[in-house]
Amino acid sequence: MQLSQIGSKNLARLACVLAGGVWGIVWIPLRALDIAGIPGAWATSLLHLIPALILLPLVLLRFTKIRAAGIPLQAIGSSLGISMMLYSTAFLYTDVLHALLLYFLIPIWGALLAKVWLKEPISKNRIIGIVLGLSGMLVILNIDQGFPVPRNIGDWMALAAGMIWAVAANLLRRYPHYQALDITTTWFYWCSGFSVIVAYITHPHVGPETVDAVFNVLIWVLPIALLVLTPIYFMAAWGTPKLNPGTSGILFMTEISVCTISATLLTNEPFGLREILGVGLITAAGLTEVVVPIIAAIILNSRKQPSRKH
Template identity: 25%
Template sequence: MPSIPLQRTLAIGSLVYAATLWGLMWYPYRLLNDAGVGGIASSFITYVVPLLVFGWLHGRELRNARSRWMWLAALGLAAGWTNLAYVLAMLQGEVVRVLLLFFLSPLWTVLFARFLLHEKLNRAGWAVMALAAGGALVMLWQPGEWPLPASRAEWLALSAGVAFAMSNVISRHLDGVTEGAKAVTVWAGVVVLTLIGLALKPAELDFMADAGMQTWLLLLGVGLAIGSMTYAVQYGLARVPANQAIVIFLSELVVAAVASYFLSDERMGVQEWIGAAMIITASLFSGHMEDDQLKEARHV
């Protein structure tokens, strides 16, 4: 068994790996969209792939966790919406703005941890909320208008961040459930939600009549990459405090910003950069919240 320092290094490396791939994943989804594969259909297929390829390996783990099925179902729905809304937002909006709204998640993590895990809001928590909310207001502010998301993509990104925070808190609550069982739950959650979406928009499956081998190979490759990312995230979250994981996930912003610079014509203005700095600072503050809470717990 690896030593504790090595386990921690592997856990942090796993989260960086996942964040890097997610910072690039918007591009193949846009390629698929250009090939006629809509966001709901591509999400369905790319999450069915790891569910079918790897899901059967964790049947016993899921059975062992059946006493906590309600929380597993909540994790599936929260993580399912996180991933589906994220993909749809990336297809419809600007990459970096979508990510900035998504990374308001420390604010929601503070709230959910307070009500679901009964964690007290310390000074760092208030700083996280104020900075994250202030960054959003700066980024979204327009003269004469309410500082709210201005498009469907931005609302999707905001809701994905809320669901991401919820899934992280639920994952922390499911301590003792294996990473494999949680990974299958995440894949199944996306598949269930996308099946509902396809029932409402069956035309998204029309691409199957004309799809070439290149499209199917891209779908398969994205699905396998998502499978590896889900394992990496669950492995990392089981060994790294959730608030510290949020900080590590910020590397996704850097990767996505660089990728969007070279792969698209998207650029941010000064106002967006100021809001981004505030949101990133909020996430950095959130990395110290877990330590504060552990210190409080030791003195109880």
């Protein structure tokens, strides 16, 4: 592998790490919206509808290209959208521990599906990364009674969200030629549609007070939706196709680390030895997919170079 290819993959890894990390603080505006009177799936809908509406002129300008992309692009956007909707809504029906655990089986589903469908091997580094990442997650979430199995609708939603994300990651890998911009806009529209449907089902009675609450929060929701959510969706849409779905799933687990740290700083959540160990294991998982390939490529490249004559 050429060093230029390594550099491109490293940028993709960095994009996934950053996207996962920023996702780890999205709970803050979602909780603020709930406190402001915009409950559950309506909060998710609002965060996605704002970019979807603002990006509408861009969609119209690129409509010919988006239409020419056909069903595969819509399959990518819809799978990303329904995965994000299910994941966000799962927290309404189950506890955070079960939602995170069942959703972040993504590296396993992604690697297995890529092996079967895309014929991509599951390398030793990837296996080590998956084991380290899942171990770190289990340590942080303090699993002392064994791994949980789905027991309610929220658990099944989280599990389904992770599986569908793995499908989306494989679709992105299978069709890497699509523009990240088109993927991002399609993602927002599908997620907005799914979120509004779920919001109507879970909270069908929207009164004037909810509408007033929306207008009251726009002053800070607008910049968050445009300057935080939109860039991380773009980074995920750009970086994921360049990586094995198992690898990208491992890197997205930075969400758990950042969520743990941010919750500690902003709430009364504890942050002790267990949390430090868990964050360290997840960080090590990411490094196995970043540092080890770089070192291996450098060593291989140095061996191929002819020795200089003195």
